[in-house]
Amino acid sequence: MASWFSLLRLSPKTAGPRWAAAALVSGLVAAVSGLGFQVSVTVEDTLNENWRGLYDILVTARGQDFGAADAFGTVDPNFVATGGRYGISVDDWDLIREIDGVEVAAPIGMVGALRRTALAPSLQISSDPVTGISALRTNTFVALITSTVALTDVDEEQTVSKGTGRVWLQTQSGTDANGLPADHRSSGGGAPQGFSPLQTGHDLFVVPLGVLPAFSSNVVAVDPVAETMLLGEQAGAFLAPLVEAPITREPTSEWQHLMDCDAFSVQCAQIGGVEGGFIDAQSVVPMIVNRTQSRELTLRVSIALASESFPELENVDENYDEVMSWLESLPEASFEPWDSFETRIDGVLVPFSSADLSILLPGSVLPEGEGSQAFFSTAVQLQPRLLERPDFVAASESHGSTVELQVQPREVVGPSGLGQWETYEAGYGMDSSVGLVRAFHATSNSDGASGVLPAPIGTFSLSDISEPDVSEVSYVPTGVSGSASTWSVDADDTPIEVLPNLSGLDFITPAPGAFTDLAGGATLRGSTPIDAVRVRVAGVSAYTPEAQARIAEVAGQIALLGLDVRIVAGSSLQQVSLYVPEYFQEADGSWSDLGWVTQEWTTLGAAATVELALSGTTLVLAAAALAAGGFGLGATALINGRRLRPVVAGLGKIGWRSGYIRRRLALELLPPYVLLAAVSVMCWRLGPPNLSVLFLAAAGVAVAVFLAELVSGMRSARVAFPAGHDSGQGIASPAALAWALTRSRFSWAVLTAASSAVIAGLAALTAVALRDGIEQAGHTRLAELMLRTTQWMTVGIGVLGVGSAVVLLLLGYQAERASLANDTLVLTRVGFTRAVQIGIARRQQLFVALGCVVGAAITITAVSVVFGGWLACLVGGATLVLVIGARLIAGLFMGRNR
Amino acid sequence: MNTSNLVVDSLSLAYTNSLGETLQVVTDLSFRVEPGQLCVLSGRSGSGKTSVIRALVGLLAWTAGSIKWGGIDLATLSETERADQRRKLTGYVDQEASLIPELSIVDNLLLPHLPDGRKAVLAAKQDAVDLLKKLGLDQRASWTSAKLSGGERSRAALVRGLAAKTGVIVTDEPTASVDRKWADKVIELLLAHAHDDGGMVIAASHDPGLAAVADVLVTLD
Secondary structure, three states, X not given: OOOOOOHHHHOHHHHHHHHHHHHHHHHHHHHHHHHHHHHHHHHHHHHHHHOOOOOOEEEEEOOOOOOHHHHOOEEOOOOOOEOOOOOEXXXXXXXXXXXXXXXXXXXXXXXXXXXXXXXXXXXXEEEOOOOOOEOOOOOEEEEEEEEEEEEEEXXXXXXXXXXXXXXXXXXXXXXXXXXXXXXXXXXXXXXXXXXXXXXXXXXXXXXXXXXXXXXXXXXXXXXXXXXXXXXXXXXOHHHHHHHOOOOOOOOOHHHHHHOOOOOOXXXXXXHHHHHOOOOXXXXXXXXXXXXXXXXXXXXXXXXXXXXXXXXXXXXXXXXXXXXXXXXXXXXXXXXXXEEEEEEEOHHHHOOOOOOOXXXXXXXXXXXXXXXXXXXXXXXXXXXXXXXXXXXXXXXXXXXXXXOEEEEOOOOOEOOOOOEOOOOOHHHOOOOOOOOOOOOXXXXXXXXXXXXXEEEEEEEEOHHHOOOXXXXXXXXXXXXXXXXXXXXXXXXXXXXXXXXXXXXXXXXXXXXXXXXXXXXXXXXXXXXXXXXXXXXXXXXXXXXXXXXXXXXXXXXXXXXXXXXXXXXXXXXXXXXXXXXXXXXXXXXXXXXXXXXXXXXXXXXXXXXXXXXXXXXXXXXXXXXXXXXXXXXXXXXHHHHHHHHHHHHHHHHHXXXXXXXXXXXXXXXXXXXXXXXXXXXXXXXXXXXXXXXXXXXXXHHHHHHHHHHHHHHHHHOOOOOXXXXXXXXXXXXXXXXXXXXHHHXXXXXXXXXXXXXXXXXXXXXXXXXXXXXHHHHHHOOEHHHHHHHHXXXXXHHHHHHHHHHHXXXXXXXXXXXXXXXXXXXXXHHHHHOOOHHHHHHHHHHHHHHHHHXXXXXXXXXXXXXHHHHOOHHHHHHHHHHHHHHHHHHHHHHHXXXXXX | OOOOOEEEEEEEEEEEOOOOOEEEEEEEEEEEEOOOOEEEEEEOOOOOHHHHXXXXXXXXXXXXXXXXXXXXXXXXXXXXXXXXHHHHOEEEEOOOOOOOOOOEHHHHHOHXXXXXXXXXXXXXXXXXXXXXXXXXXXXXXXXXXXXXXXXHHHHHHHHHHHHOOOOEEEEEOOOOOOOHHHHHHHHHHHHHHHHHOOOXXXXXXXXXXXXXXXXXXXXXX
């Protein structure tokens, strides 16, 4: 050849689409690489920041079965409650501490309970000492008194205890049989205990309102030094008194010096009593007491007066039996509501606190010199009563969440923790089957640890234990800072916090009532006072394979001691759904379910799961995106190749040898594909390692597509259309013409339909990959964070792929324009009006669109059947609409301008 | 046959090139053709024959003068009316023998009748087949036009013009792509259309044979 000219100039309409397609796919490769790299970096950074909580390994006694929690790879928040059936000795804890690589080994164990008993509220009634007029405003007072202790649970008032009694009071003058002034005489009776009023003075009556259930608080043993190391100096500061507690535990006056005897006067007096020989006790258990007011407890007294009165008697004593018989025979309907009043008695729930349980009848005035006559006690029993973790079984119905369990009731209890067959708590500790969801063991007897006195040497509130420097994502329950967050929802789906049962015999472990040290724990519980040891491994920071191996190594060494280990590093909290049956007692005495509640459990291995899921999802999305790009590029190349054939054939006719044409054509086709291959190789070398194989494949695709276009272009131009259809069945309408034109260009229609199918299928696959990625990542806080921070990148990869394929499809459509332009030319010259031509063009687009629908529907259905789920259908369908819409718009638009 | 006369009065045609320069192609051309006449526009290459032909069928705007078919000024017709006129009155057979390559020859021939419905198409089909036979294309009737040679395509396009029964046939170089034998046959058919059927033929042509039989000969410089 004498001079150089571009072969492709002979087919100028192929160059633009080729360059555009190659540039688009190159950009796609680069963008996928960039997004994939960004995902990788984000995942790494997020894991580094959030993969560790306060400790890395949870050590428990061998054989301690976490049951359903283990089955889901989780740890429920009740891991401190073992009922004393399992335990780790202090010697074993020492061995753990000595293992190389252990930075902190913080033991924790539930060792007993502080119980407040003999809580007796009372109603005080007096006459006005000046006027002598009874506050009752009546000479004879015959009443039905109802005493109710209630709290609010899950937004509803629940009755903790209830008692009724009938009371008869009568004013009389003179003296009684004992010679005491008898301004008022009284008597009483009725169920359950009979509220028998007492006259405590000249003008004051006290009506006992029964005895409240005993309220318990758990005592948890920790090593204060290790705990402070675990929680941090600030959060662990409340344990300082325990660090400084005397080693000897004999009840000496030294303990009194450590105690605030104003606040804990009874306990001070008890220890003083031991020293004075008045009380028999050998040991003191020092403790830091929780002063948090956790619940609001209300004592309500309702009074109903009898509508009929007994004739006044001159001498009550002589007619006492007659009066009582009359009182008990009164039907309940004969009492009419008179007054109701209430007072808060929250203090009874706080260990060692004093609580005024007396209520003065409104209108009464306490006589001068008379104090509150409440029957309350700050004396506290220290019991070795140990809670056991709740039982969970598979839920009988589905709630739609990942982990669904049903709390297994052992015996129905109410908000007080009382069994429904029990009137009082007296039987507690004697029957391990009592309790809604958990049993407990009393290691000795129910009357308290013999010879052991509590010594409250410090206090704390739950707000003091703010665990520092721990994100909520990596938070792992420590067992010290409160009950597990649990919530229900009301009818409007508004979350309602569910608080622990007052008895602690519930599925929510209550916050510790007091902390003691391991020596105190051993005093109460014996030789194995530790339920769990929380171990932090030294020299670990970033989430690296080396760090994980180091933690695993330490865990392995601990396991060699004969203990169970669970690696909680890399774990994260996950919401689980719990069905709680038979929780509330209704007015008719039946029990209703609490229903579904949500609690957060620790999911082990969350970091690895999330990392694997995101890596896999990114890989699938990137593969789908690049496949979409590759398909579009290939289709464009094949279309262009066909259009090069006439050029090649023409050059052959004028004497160009095919070898020369091939070389020239290859040289001119090469640059766009070199661009793609270069970008792919660069991404292979510099991009995220987990996607490198894809970029290598992209480079291969560049070579393959180049060769395909070259080979296609070099093929001799065949007669494009074989013998046409018989005109006898021919075209007799514009619609038939449109169909004939579409059918005659079957390759274009098929290519378009196939492209739509591929694009819709890839979109569906992208949706499936995202869905599966989310599923595989789990539902932990860490997974939510990771998905939140990477979602725009992963979705971006999918959108890029599908978007690129759509654009490439439209580029391929350019080729169709030549045919459409010829149609227009012919039809215009024949005399078809523009309206008729547009009608024909629209029908052509409609036929192609139908082909797209069929092709894509088949693909989407296949994806949905293989991978399951409506999501694939939805996304695939939406993409299909997008593709068809773009195709139709392109067809009509290009048709109008042809 | 629906035929009316053609009056071209002082027709001027010009093009504007990419530099904005105006190139005058035809200036002040006037002629008149009556039904039953064969008019030939002759002249050297580039003299504007094809431009005049395209203007006559409403596919090219002119700069001055008028074209009246049956007294109706073509310039007053809308695009749709011009298209209808092309299909029903002034059948156009272009130099490129424009056919849709994917359709069979018969289907291409029947294209002008499609907007009139199936009945019209079927009614025109036999005439189209007969015309194909006259021009030696009957064996190619069911072929797609892509398989035809240039001459065959040219003849097929002429058949489409004749089969349209438009009364007037406006054709550009009808004999340019065919050999003498088929050129004579084409001329014979065009003459028959004008003289025997009362139609009108307006042809741009270099062919002296066609010019020799013209009733009206218009020479362009």
